[in-house]
Structure formats: C-alpha cells, structure tokens
Amino acid sequence: MNAPQTPHTLHFMPSAGFRARAKDVVDNPFLRQSFRGAMDFLMSKRAAQFPDAEELESLRTLGESIRQYNLARLPDLLERLEARLTANGIQVHWAETPDEANEIILGICRRHEAKLMVKGKSMVSEEIELNHAAEAAGIGALESDMGEYIVQLADEKPSHIIMPAIHKTKEQIAKLFAENVPGVDYTDNVDALIQIGRRVLREKFQEADIGLSGVNFAVAETGTLCLVENEGNGRMCTTAPPVHIAITGIEKIVEKLEHVPPLLSLLTRSATGQNISTYFNMISSPRKPGEKDGPSEVHLVLLDNGRSQAYADEQLRKTLQCIRCGACMNHCPVYTRIGGHAYGTTYPGPIGKIISPHMLGLEATKGLVTASSLCGACGEVCPVKIPIPELLIRLREEAFSAPPRANPAMRGQGAGYSGLISAVWRGWAAVYRSPSLYRVATWMGSRLRGLVPSRQGAWTSVRVPLKPAPKRLRDMLKERG
C-alpha cells in the first residue's frame, strides 16, 4: 500500500499557515509513523555513541568553549580566513542577503557559461533558494545527495537537515523514480534505488561545469574548507567539475585546525550516531600546477543573512554556536509529531525556531517560537550546549512584548503584540499580586460561573470548557472550620 504524498509542494515562505500544515501532518498516520520511526532510530544511534556520560559532558563543554571562543573573535577570524584563503588561491566573496549570494554564484556561473551545476548537500544553499534562482537564470541546479535528489525530483524541500527525505517511504521513492527517471521500472529495493541514483548522477558529475558545496568548518589558520559526508557526492562536486563554489554562513569558522577534531566527533556522533562519517574532505586550494585533477577555480561565499543580528546580543549569539547536527530535532517531541515541512522554514525543529527569526524576521516566525513545550530535550542533547529553551523564551518576549523594545533591535520585534492580550495579562498579574483583589475576583468567579461560555475557542476543540468551581478552596476550608 502506498502512503499518500505530502499534501503541499513547499516553497520556503514565512511560517504563516504553520498551524494548518502541522495539523495536516498530525492527521496523517503515514507521516507520523515515518517521523516517529526515524527519530527513534536516530536517538538510539546517538545514545549508543555516547556510552560514557562523563566523556559526553566534558566533550560538550569543550565543544561549547571552542564555538564561543571562535565567535568572540569572529570579525578578526573572518578577515584572517579571507587572507589565508586568498593566499591559497581561493576567491572569497561576501553576501549580506540571499539575493546577493545568488547573484555572486550566478555571476560565476555566467562567466563560465555554465549549463549545469551539481550540488552537494548545503542547507545554506536552501536558505538562499539557489535552485530557484539558478532555474530563473537558465542554469540547471541538480542536487546530488541521495536524499536531496529525491526531494528535488518530488519538487519538495528537505524535511530534515541531515536526512532530507526522511518523510518519504521507499514505495513513494520507487514510484517517483519509475515516473521521473527515464528507463527505470518500479522497484522498492533500496539497493536498487540507490544504484539508479548513482547511475544518473555519475553522468552529471562528468558533465557539470560547476560543483557547489556547503562547508562544515572553515579553518582560519590554514585556509581550509572542511566537508562532512558519507556518500561521496560532496567529494564529486568539489573534485570533478572545473569550478567549485562553496557557500557558508559567517559563523562556521574556527581559528585553529586543532579545533576541528572535537567538533567533528560531536557532529557525526550527535547527527547520525556514527563515530565518524565516511568522508572528511579538507580543501585548501584549487588545483596546483602539475596536479591532474580538482577544480582550477575555488570560491567561497560568506553569507550573513541575519546572523549579524543574532551576533549583536550576548544571549542570542549562542544561536550561532550551532554545528547543524540535527540532534535537537531528532529529540524534539514537536518535530517528531509535525515533521520538518510544517515549519515552513529552511531549518526546522528547535534550531530552526531560534535561527529563523534572525533570517526572516519575527513577523514571519512569531508562531514558531511558541511551538514548544519547553521540555528541554533540545538543550540537553545539543553537542555545543546552546540553551535552546532559554532562547525560545527570550524570542517569545521579543515577539509578543509591546514595541519598541530595548536595544538591540530584532527585526519584527513586538510583531505578535496584542493590546487586548497584554491587558488581560496585566489584569491577571494585578489580581494575583493583591490579596483583596484576588478574594473579590474569586468570589465573583464562583458566583458568575454560569456565564462562562461553553465554547472557548481552540481550548474546547479538544477539551472540556474551563469553569470556575462553585466553591472556592478558601470557602471549603472555612466550612471545615
């Protein structure tokens, strides 16, 4: 039996419609099962990698201190990285916005009269919607990570930052391949499906004019771009085409090469429960004279897109410690139930809720920061100790308190502010602060309980109405003497 396809074709737009999309997934037993199963699998794999609680804790502390140390020196390190990469022959570009980043990348493509760009997995390229921009410019952009290839064929977006096609069953993928890949018959054998993808994409690796990749760590002291992957498509994209363009957020820098091993270990163990990924690819220059392969041009695009806003505030800066392992979503009870598409943002789950407001503004993301039970699982598993629950509370304040708020300004501060709701809470606080007001209010409540409406909006859609008790606790105690 085939599971129904995901109901929406998704283009990343503000999170309006978040509730409706979340409800669609909650009502879909196939998707619920896909996500539940996948998250249980990833959680148990991670747990098996960290049998020693003391080791985990001390390694997380080290990871946190490495990220914080490097963020504290970020502007200097960016300059040092640029100088070092340039000396190595890698061209560095800076982009404040997604449009600027796309323009830089497409400009390089045009200069090379590129027809086809093969892409290794890069969430930053999703963030800037590079595929759409390339398509509009008449340049083919083909995803080559198996999961990304599958979601691109389905005209969808990744539902998980590490496992993009986690929402799809093998039967759906089999159907997708049979319908979209020429000369392929239906098979739901996973090995056969992977070999189909391999065959198709190997042709493209040979043809492509441009290879695009993300970056996991950029090392300032050596001018090195580090990439983590299992499939080999990242190495293909960075080695086979004549030009390699890497794109990364400005936060992914470490000063020293020795900062890499602890972060790499935390990353792969937290993400997929592997002690290391199959490949760790460290690129420090274009092809040198005499070398027989590798791109003759290597570019790095450094993207801000709201990161400097998070950077401006000591608490919010911790958002930028993230190494994109996805452990927070794997352990999130909300993500597990609604999946990655419901969020409507490039980065779903807990990390998505705290980074997206800086990229898209709070107007578009105010609903996301409330989509948390604040259970704290995300903060507990975060390999670099980002206090995600604290940041969610902070962002709720930023989104729902009356504007204007104190420095620093966040885009869309107070976007969720409502005078009525605010007045209700102020009244509530006044009543609870004053014993006499409280006595009057509860007396009134117990006498006027008949006037409480039986329909109370979202509350009564799944619960019985709230009604004050006929007798106050105070009255009952008095009766007992």
Place this chain on the structure above:
Amino acid sequence: MSARDRILAKLRANSPSTVGNPPDVAAWYATHRIAENGADKAKRFRHFIELAHAEVYAVSRGGWLQKLYEVLSAKQIGKLLIAPGTAHGARVAAELPGLDIACPAYDTAIESWKPALFNDIPAAFTRARAAIAETGTLILWPDADEPRLMSLVPPLHIVLLDAASIHNTFYEAMQAEGWKDGLPTNALLISGPSKTADIQQTLAYGAHGPKELVVLLIGDEQ
C-alpha cells in the same frame, strides 16, 4: 561600502569585550583518550574500518603485491588504475601486467579522459599516508603523482597502509604530522566505502564513491 565592510562593521560594533581563554584541546585528549601501542592501534583501526564494511588483509612488507593480485583475482578484476610516479604504483605496473592485470596509469590531466575514468576503470590502487585507530580511518593526501579522483571514482579502491603510521586519534595525527604548518590541496579522511541511509534509514553501500574498500595492512600482527 561593500557587503564585506558592512558585515564586518556590524560584527565589530557588537563584539564581546572579553574573548576568554583559548579552549584546551590538548588537555581534553590527554585525559580522555588512551595512547595505545602499535599492535593495539592496528587492531582497533581494523575493528572499526571493518565495521564500516571495508576489507582488511594483513600483509608483509614484501608480500603485499601477492595479496593485491589475489584480491583482484577473487573479485575477477582485470584492470587496475595506478599512480606511476609512486614507488608502490611503479612496482604494481612492473609486476601485474605479466599476470594479466592491465595497469593503466593516471598520468594525464583528467580533462583528457574523464569519461574513461568514470566508465572503464573498475579499480584503483593508492597508498594511505597514515590512519586513525579511534575511528578506523585512512588518511590520504592526494598529490600530483596520486590524484584525488583515484580514491573516489573507481568502484573498488585498494589502499596500501603501513601499520606503523596509525595514530590513536585524529587530533594526534594532525599534531604529530604538523598539519597546521601546511595542508595539501586536498586532505582526506576515508572511513569505509561510500554509503547512504537516505531511503528509510536503510544502509546501502556504493552511493556515489567506491562500492568496496580494501586495505592491505603492512605489519599487522595477526
């Protein structure tokens, strides 16, 4: 003002006043990772890379060529891409063609023979510069003599590794070899054949890179 200057100005305007102490990576490794002796390191390396689906054969310094031939015969492979400018590649090129194994050489730039590399080369033979016991990882520094695509494109990758070059950890490897003072165009850590679990978390080997990885381990005491 350029995007660069605007970004740096925004960051500088709000940089923290104190930077804090540099993280002590060395201290963490000193207290959390044991330094093993040669035999134990080789054993651990082998354990982890085999878990990741690689085949490992213990060989002697003089006898690896024989094992290489046996591996190719067992897999019914009659063609092996070699790096003619390396000692190990030259040795293979001198011996194996006499045993009916063709040994094409990677001696011209990829542009002149990309389709042939992708379609007509079933196997390649390279050396590993070093390895990591903790994760079962090979370290390769491809260069002009032994290019990058050798360890990526052919479906079978056979690697020659000297057990004496195995380090305990990645950190130890980069410290001992002084990596921060100079990295090559491309440094690689390889920990098994290419794989993916992108379809329903089902592990499948041979995603985009080699489907099989064979390690000839010189000096493995077994």
